[in-house]
Amino acid sequence: MTETNQNTGKNLSIAALVCGILGIVGGFIPVVQYFTTVLSILAIIFGVMGRKRLGKSGLATAGMVLGIVALAISVLGILCVVCALGSLAAMGAAA
Numbered sequence: 001m002t003e004t005n006q007n008t009g010k011n012l013s014i015a016a017l018v019c020g021i022l023g024i025v026g027g028f029i030p031v032v033q034y035f036t037t038v039l040s041i042l043a044i045i046f047g048v049m050g051r052k053r054l055g056k057s058g059l060a061t062a063g064m065v066l067g068i069v070a071l072a073i074s075v076l077g078i079l080c081v082v083c084a085l086g087s088l089a090a091m092g093a094a095a
Contacts, residue, residue: 009053009060016046016063023070030081037074043067 020043026036047064050057 009050012046013050013057013059013063016043016050017059019043020063020066020070027070027073027077033074033077040067040071040074
């Protein structure tokens with residue numbers, strides 16, 4: 001493995017970890033969930049690419065797992081917002 005390939009793999013692993021952490025933190029904030037969904041997907045992509053370049057790197061794996069968890073939290077939060085808005089609309093239509 002070349003030096004450049006290792007550095008790129010480490011950088012991708014760090015990017016995956018940062019995107020995963022930001023995705024989890026932002027996944028609980030209603031308006032920010034839409035942006036953190038994109039960050040979560042990027043964390044998964046960067047984690048997979050980092051694992052391919054470095055082998056089974058701990059940072060890449062952690063970033064990928066955090067991305068998967070953040071994506072689940074974000075999607076669940078978006079579903080809750082959509083359901084809440086739907087029930088508010090139904091209550092307004094009945095009144």
